Amino acid sequence: MMSNRKLVQFTVNGNPVEVAIAPRQTLLEVIRDEVDLTGAKEGCSNGNCGSCTVEVDGVTINSCCALGVEMEGRTINTIEGLAPGLDLHPIQQAFMENGGLQCGICTPGFILSTDHLLKMIPNPSEEEIRLYLAGNLCRCTGYDKIVRSVQAAASAMSS
Amino acid sequence: MRNFDYVAPTSLAEAVQAFGQAGGRARALAGGTDIIDQIRIGRRTPELLIDTKRVPEMMVLEDDGAGGLRIGAGVPLSRVRDHASVRAAYPALATAAGLVGAIQIQNRATLGGNVGNAAPSGDTIPPLMVLDATVVIAGPRGTREEPVANVFAGPGQLTIQPDECLVEFRVPAPRANTSSYYVRFIPRAEMDIAVVGVGVSMMLNGGGQVEDVSIALASVAPTPVAATAAQDVLRGQTLTRELAREAGERAEEATSPISDVRGSADYRRELTKVLTRRAVAACAGQLGVSLS
Incomplete structure (x- = not known):
């Protein structure tokens, strides 16, 4: 039953979009299947792994636990909007240089959670990094290199 | 996920009308971190989700004019966690708001959702209970205010009628020489559900005796419960290590735990004793009384 779709307007990475969304579609499904951004x-x-992390109105959320129809008027940023064009954001650069990823599935979520962390705490301690990234799970790299990547990003962005 | 309808009322009157017309076939959608997953796995099957985030009364976070605080049922926990007067006046609530899920969950999940979902393990519930918080409930028959402690009927079940909704929480002004503390046990550092949680609020008098105390427990009964026998042990007494230990022993009387994947009933009873003792000691410490 997709008959009860609603027209919803919001912005994604600065671009206004209007999408017909059924209430049952999660924000993640809307971003991937209707807006065609597959980074998340x-x-x-179920809100544990953080691979679907996106930013809505300035804070990170799990887009699998939000509905697309809730997004009327909201401002959404995804991994695709973090750096313009082919440039890399300093956080992306730091993950690359410090081996903070292997398969890459979890990486967009880790990077957006890192961005949220560094906006709140520009020079976080290791404990703060591990707390703020507790909602992002990685099955291959392990967390030490991810923590080092975040520290490198914090250092690059504050210098 | 099975389909359902969705409305986003922009006033309390509209929201009350929507809940009233749905007559129990609707659920509130605040942060969605419980209800969306429950719909996905088929545990709840609402025909309508009523989004509470555009109702001004459900989004307030402000002084109530009498030194207390109003917290809308739809306010994200990260705002409660970071709110200066919550941190200063209601430390148990600030702690609990920062323990629910991860940062992404705290940016969405709400007090209305944590209470409305009525999990015995809800971390924000013991703090709300020991802080004597009330909840404003609106419905077709009018608006009323209930102590948070009175709204739980059983796991996942509230005492409110299906056509009613939670609007806001009211936390009374903190009394002098009073502090509060929340502690839970989980087998790892983050991202888990309380095996046992204990909230304490305590007021000392000028002579250093316990003037008043309130203790509430999570995850040890079908609903969050007050540990009244433990409270009675402490009230009027001078705090000592032995007294805190005795309060812990008596806290067990309020429990009727189950054994599940997180821990056995015996383990929960033992944890209740230990965590209550530690929470009483920590709360005393915040009031300048060291029990070590």
């Missing part, structure tokens, strides 16, 4: 990933589908 579906992992656990």
